[in-house]
Amino acid sequence: MAKQTAPVNKNTIVEVTFEDLTHEGQGVAKVDGFPLFVPYGLPGEKATVKVVKLQKGYGFARIMEMSEASPDRVEPPCPIYKECGGCSLQHLSYEGQLRAKQKHVQDVMQRIGGFPDVNVLPTLGMDNPWTYRNKAQVPVGEREGGLIAGFYQKRSHEIIDMETCMIQGETNDQLVQHVKEICQKYGVEAYNEKTHKGNLRHIMVRTGANTDEIMLVLITRTKDLPHRKAILEEVVEAFPNVKSIVQSINLKRTNKVIGDETRVLWGRDVIYDTIGGVKFAISAQSFYQVNPEQTEVLYGKALEYAGLTGDETVIDAYCGIGTISLFLAQKAKHVYGVEIVPQAIEDAMRNAELNGIRNVKFEAGAAEDVIPRWVEEGVEVDVLVVDPPRKGCDASLLETILEMKPKKVVYVSCNPATLARDLRVLADGGYGVGDVQPVDMFPQTGHVECVALIELK
Ligand code: SAH
Numbered sequence: 001m002a003k004q005t006a007p008v009n010k011n012t013i014v015e016v017t018f019e020d021l022t023h024e025g026q027g028v029a030k031v032d033g034f035p036l037f038v039p040y041g042l043p044g045e046k047a048t049v050k051v052v053k054l055q056k057g058y059g060f061a062r063i064m065e066m067s068e069a070s071p072d073r074v075e076p077p078c079p080i081y082k083e084c085g086g087c088s089l090q091h092l093s094y095e096g097q098l099r100a101k102q103k104h105v106q107d108v109m110q111r112i113g114g115f116p117d118v119n120v121l122p123t124l125g126m127d128n129p130w131t132y133r134n135k136a137q138v139p140v141g142e143r144e145g146g147l148i149a150g151f152y153q154k155r156s157h158e159i160i161d162m163e164t165c166m167i168q169g170e171t172n173d174q175l176v177q178h179v180k181e182i183c184q185k186y187g188v189e190a191y192n193e194k195t196h197k198g199n200l201r202h203i204m205v206r207t208g209a210n211t212d213e214i215m216l217v218l219i220t221r222t223k224d225l226p227h228r229k230a231i232l233e234e235v236v237e238a239f240p241n242v243k244s245i246v247q248s249i250n251l252k253r254t255n256k257v258i259g260d261e262t263r264v265l266w267g268r269d270v271i272y273d274t275i276g277g278v279k280f281a282i283s284a285q286s287f288y289q290v291n292p293e294q295t296e297v298l299y300g301k302a303l304e305y306a307g308l309t310g311d312e313t314v315i316d317a318y319c320g321i322g323t324i325s326l327f328l329a330q331k332a333k334h335v336y337g338v339e340i341v342p343q344a345i346e347d348a349m350r351n352a353e354l355n356g357i358r359n360v361k362f363e364a365g366a367a368e369d370v371i372p373r374w375v376e377e378g379v380e381v382d383v384l385v386v387d388p389p390r391k392g393c394d395a396s397l398l399e400t401i402l403e404m405k406p407k408k409v410v411y412v413s414c415n416p417a418t419l420a421r422d423l424r425v426l427a428d429g430g431y432g433v434g435d436v437q438p439v440d441m442f443p444q445t446g447h448v449e450c451v452a453l454i455e456l457k
Contacts, residue, residue, distance in 0.1 A: 008031055008036075010053065015067070016030075016038075017044070018038070018043050018047070019043060021041075021100050025039070027043070037058065037060050037061070038063060042070040042091070043070065045069055045070045048063075049062060050062050070092075072093045073092065075091075077166060085152050085153060085154040086165065087445050097440070098440060099122075101123045102123045112420040112421055113424045115433060120436045123438040124301075124438070125443070126443055129443030130166050131169055132169075132291045132292075132293060133165075133169055133291065134291070135172070135204070135205070135290045136173065136176050138204075140190045141192070142189075143161070146184060148180075150162030151165070163177060171241075172207055182231050186227035187226075196253050197221075199224065200219070202219040202257050203219075204284070205217075209292035210275075213243045214239060214242045215243065215270075215271040215282070215284065216242055216245045216246070217245075217247075217284045219247075220247060220248070245266040246262050246269065247262065248261070262284050269283055269284075270347070270350075275292065276299065276327060281347055283321075285341065285343045287320045289441070291441045294439055301437050302328075303327060305408070305452075306328060306385065308332050309331075312332045313332070313336075313380060314329075314385065315335075315338070315381050315384045316328065316337040316385045317367040317387070317397065319338060321348050324387060326351055334359045335359065336362075336381075338362070338364075340365065368393075371400055383408045384404070385409075386411050388413070389414070390414055392418025398422060402425075405456055407456050408455050409431065410453060410454075411452045413450045414447065419436075426454050431456055432454070433452065439451065
C-alpha cells in the first residue's frame with residue numbers, strides 16, 4: 001500500500017533497488033512502499049537516485065550513481081537514444097527485453113484481467129532486432145531557415161533533425177534524407193504546428209519488404225506543392241524502386257498525420273507486398289503492420305490458434321486491408337472481414353481479387369454495427385478473429401460475441417491492458433482463456449503484441 005505522505009521530498013537523495021520495469025522503460029523502486037519511477041533503472045539494480053518530482057502516491061527520480069548494474073544492461077547503440085522519444089529499451093539486452101515483455105503481459109493479465117494462472121508464453125523475438133521497420137513517418141520543421149526532419153524529442157513536439165534511425169529500414173532513411181534535401185533546395189516551406197502556417201507536415205515512406213517497392217507520401221497543409229514536377233523527377237531518378245508518390249492533404253490542426261484527401265502525384269496509388277505468399281496492395285491511408293518479418297510470425301500464430309480444417313466460417317473483425325482474412329481464407333470455408341476505413345476495405349477487395357481468393361466478403365463499417373447484422377442475416381460463425389486498435393474491442397461487440405457463441409475467439413492485440421480487460425468479459429461470459437503468446441513486433445520499444453486463444457467451455 002502506498003502511504004499518504006511521501007517518505008521523500010523533492011531533491012532527496014536515496015539509495016534504492018529497482019524491483020520492476022514499466023512498459024515505457026522506467027525502473028520502479030520503492031522507498032517504504034512509496035513508488036519512484038526512474039528512467040533507465042533496470043530490475044535488480046542498486047543505485048543512488050535524486051527525487052525530481054512528487055505526485056500524489058508516487059514520484060519521479062533520476063539516477064545519480066549506479067552501485068550495482070544488472071547483467072542485462074547494455075550500452076545503447078543508438079547515438080540519439082536519450083533524446084529521441086521512439087525507443088525506450090535499448091539499455092536492456094534483447095533477451096532481457098523479451099523476458100520483460102512476457103512479464104509485463106503476465107502482470108497485466110493478473111492485475112487488470114484477474115487471471116493469476118493464465119499461460120503467458122515466452123515472447124517470440126527476432127534474430128536481428130534492428131532495421132525492421134517498413135514505414136518511416138517523420139515530422140518536418142524548420143531551424144534557422146533550414147528544413148529539418150526527424151523525430152519528436154521525448155515527451156514533446158520539438159523536432160530533432162535525424163539522418164538514420166536504427167530500427168528503420170535503410171532505404172526508408174535514405175529516401176527521407178533525399179526528399180529533405182530536395183525540398184530544402186526548392187525552398188519548400190515546413191509546416192509550423194504552433195502557427196498552423198507553412199506547408200510540408202510529414203514525409204512518409206513505406207517499403208514492401210518482399211517486393212522492394214516504395215511509396216512516398218508528402219503530407220501537406222494545403223493543396224499546393226510548388227516545384228512539384230522537379231521534386232518528383234529527382235526522387236524517381238535517385239530511387240527507381242519508387243512506384244507511387246502520393247500527396248496527402250491535411251488541412252486540420254491535429255496530431256493525426258494522414259489527411260482526408262489524397263492524390264496520386266506519380267505512378268500508382270498503391271505499392272505491393274507479400275506476406276506468406278499472399279500479395280497485398282497497400283494505399284497511403286491503410287493500416288499495414290510495420291514489422292514484416294514478425295507479421296508472418298504473428299499471423300502464423302493466429303492461424304495456428306484458429307485451427308482451421310476447411311469447414312469453418314470465420315469473421316475477421318478490424319480486418320484492415322484484409323491481411324489476416326486472406327491468410328485464413330486459404331484454410332477456411334468462408335471468411336467475412338469488417339473494417340471502419342472504407343479505403344482499406346477497397347484495398348481488401350482488390351487484394352482478394354489479386355490472389356484469386358473468392359471465399360471472402362468484406363464490408364466497411366464499425367465491427368460492433370456490422371457483425372450483429374451479419375448474425376441477424378443468419379451467418380453462423382465458428383471462429384472469430386479480432387485485431388482492434390489500442391483501445392480494444394467495443395463493449396457492445398463483446399456482448400455480441402457472447403450471444404453468437406463462436407467456438408473460438410482468436411484475439412490479436414497491440415495493448416495488453418485492453419486485452420486483459422476484454423478477456424475478463426469473455427471469461428465471465430463462459431469462455432476459457434487458453435495460451436497468450438506475446439510477439440515482439442517492436443524491438444527496442446516497450447510495445448508488445450499478443451495473440452490469445454479463447455475457447456467456448
Ligand atoms: N488486422 C489488420 C489491421 C489491424 S489494426 C492487420 O493486421 O493489418 C486495427 C484496424 O481496426 C485498423 O485498420 C482500424 O482502421 C480498424 N478499426 C478501428 N476501429 C474499428 C471499428 N470500430 N470497427 C472496425 N474496424 C475498426
